[in-house]
Amino acid sequence: MLKDKRFLLMFGFIIWVLLYASLIPLSEKIMSLLPFESTSHLGKALAFFLYDAPKVLLLLTGVVFAMGIINTWFTPERTRSLLAGRSLGLANILAASLGVVTPFCSCSAVPLFIGFVQAGVPLGVTFSFLIAAPMVNEIALTLLFGLFGWRVALLYLGLGLSVAVVGGLVLGRLGVERYLEPWVQNISKKDIAYESELNTFEQRINAGALAVKEVVGKVWPFILLGIGVGAFIHGYVPENFMASFMGKDAWWSVPLAVLIGIPMYSSAAGIIPVVQALLAKGAALGTALAFMMSVVALSLPEMIILRKVLTIRLIGLFVSIVALGILMVGFVFNLVL
Amino acid sequence: MLDVKVLGGGCNNCKMTLKLVEEVALENGLEIRLEKVEDIQAIMAYDVMSTPGVVINGTVVHRGSVPSRDKVEGWFSLE
Structure with missing residues (x-):
């Protein structure tokens, strides 16, 4: 049984590599069979898609x-035990990094938050985790790598983690414990024993397969939609069209992009192809990345969920600090690049 | 009689878990006491950080995802 799985894994890997290697020739072949000029609007859009x-x-x-396989090592329970009892500082870096590899769904944000509080994880450290988890994830990084290349993906990883670390540190220093909902403040701390769940090689592989089924099964329509909109922009929007209002010279476009992005809710999967197309039409990278971070990191639905544990004041503070961090990322990018 | 609790707010996976447990019990002609726990403080009493969680006779047997059908059948045949 185990041997079968290993064989299947090898086989799947080879197929994957072969498919990946044939992407360009295959798409060119299909384009050459279609009756469109590759320089026409429709041709450009189709080629992109x-x-x-x-x-x-x-x-x-x-x-x-x-x-999905890596996640089996980083359950929320394990992450919590790694963070419990530490003080602000290095623990924020640890928390932000763990936010990348720990499976997280904003629907579980409240139990996770309480679980951290119960175990005595400092509030500032918990916030570093909560900022990083939705913003820096494998979906965002993969799309950035696929559409922009590894440099931008790495930059996003570094800057996203920085926003999470600094944001958590600032919130921790401000001593925002008093702005938690009263029932959360009254939670008694307890020692929580962490027992590792035994995971066999086979269980881990199964977890990977399940993740593909659940994640890819859920986001593929958004990706196709995003790439579709991106393809339309590529084909039909004139070159440099975006330069005037999302270009480097329009400094005000960064705060505007962040503000518009805050209430918006989209998974990274849907928004990145659109951002890529905007960029190709003259938008500045800093402005585009700031918009994307703001859409992915802050959203109205998540705020409503967190309202159960945080007072309006703390939510306001949380949003402002994260938005400020993203704003700075946008400005620095536009200045440096 | 098994006492089964599904822990979790209004999330979609929680509803699916509840439905799955109900289905499996019905198919096997098992009588269970099934309860959905939505109150966050009650959920935290079981120390479940990722929903949905499943509690059988007071013990947490699952957390963080919709369990597989095999797993649910496993819980029921244990008794």
Whole structure:
């Protein structure tokens, strides 16, 4: 049984590599069979879609599978035990990094938050985790890598983690414990024993397969939609059209992009292809990344969920500090690049 | 009689878990006492940080995802 699984894994890997290697020739072949000029509007849009949609989906399948396996080592319980009893500082860096590899769904944000409080994880450290977890994840990084290359993906990883670390540190220093809902303040701390769940090699592989089924199964329509909108922009929006209002010279576009992004809710999967197309039409990278971070990191639904444990005041503070961090990322990018 | 609690707020996975447990019990002609726990403080009493969680006769047997059908059948045949 185990041998079967290993064989299947090898086989799947080879197929994956072969498919990935044939993306360009295949998309060119299909384009040459279609009766469109590759320089026409429709041709440009189609070429973008035919190459990028399969590429991103293929990359995502591979990364989500690997991440599903990695996740089996980083359950929320384990992450909590790693963070409990530490003080502000290095623990914020640890928390933000763990936010990347710990499976997180904003629907579980409240039990997770309380679980951290109960175990005595400092509030500032908990916030570092809560900022990083939705913003820096394998889906965002894969799409950035697929559509922009590894440099931008790494930059996003570094800057996203920085916002999470600094944001958590600031909130921790401000002593915001008094702005928690009263019932949360009254939670008694307790020692929580962590028992590792035994995971066999086979269980981990199964977890990877399940992650592909659940994650890719859920986000593929958004990716296709995002790439579709991106393809339209590529084909039909004139060059440099975005430069005037999302370009480097329009400094006000960064705060505007962040503000518009805050209430918006989209998974990274849907928004990145659109951002890529905007960029190709003259938008500045800092402005585009700030918009994306704000859409992915802050959203109205998550605020409503967190309202159960945080007072309006603390939510306001949380949003302002994260938004400020993203704003600075946008400005620095536009200045440096 | 098994006492089964599904822990979790209004999330979709929680509803699916509840439905799955109900289905499996019905198919096997098992009588269970099934309860959905939505109150966050009651959930935290079981120290479950990722929902949905499943509690059988007071013990947490599952957390963080919709359990597989095999797993649910396993819980029931244990008794």
